[in-house]
Amino acid sequence: MERNDLDLTTIIRGRRSVRRYQDRPVAHQHIMEILAAAGWAPSPHGRQPWRFVVLTRAEPKQQLAEAMGDEWRRQLAFDQQDDAIIELRRHKSHERITQAPAIIIPCLYMGEMDEYPDDDRNEAETIMAIQSLGCAVQNMLLMAYSLGLDGGWMCAPLFCPDIVVAALDLDPMLIPHALITLGYAAADPKRRERRSLDELIVRFD
């Protein structure tokens, strides 16, 4: 279903997190349009401190799912989780990665950001870059939705960035921050309630 005749409010409200997809590929042209939308996000100094990894083939998705699954198993065992729960969670995450028709991994790239002599300002610079990475991802999700696709945000790479870099043979300057699955929804997901504006606005004047 094409949704690109929808107005912005409908696109913003319609975008939803999808975790299961139809077995239907995402057109290369759509992936490029989604990435182009990311590039139009606001960013500190206009430096676009993000780079994107795109996976559509089974082999690299499998490689990544295996590597991340091994690490997740290790972390859950460290938390003394039950073996059966560990296996179930690992399996679910593995399926989400391998069965997603397309994956985009947004990576933070601090190589062209400002550097300061003190930790506080370096931390602020990093936070700004991460904030803009979030903007870029939201642009991608909205564009995907308007193209009739859906996306799902997985935070897992943030918990094992080095594993993702090694599994995909990436430049070590890149810090994987998320894994965005893309495809055509297998079913309409349940949406979460939104807080009222009264609750969100803590002061207005």
Ligand SMILES: Cc1cc2nc3c(=O)[nH]c(=O)nc-3n(C[C@H](O)[C@H](O)[C@H](O)COP(=O)(O)O)c2cc1C
């Ligand atoms: C930074 C961030 C991390 C998230 N990580 C995950 C995740 O690891 N797994 C998941 O299923 N959803 C994840 N989500 C999606 C949220 O669960 C989802 O956006 C929220 O429940 C609201 O649902 P909606 O996106 O359908 O409106 C994440 C969202 C954000 C913004």
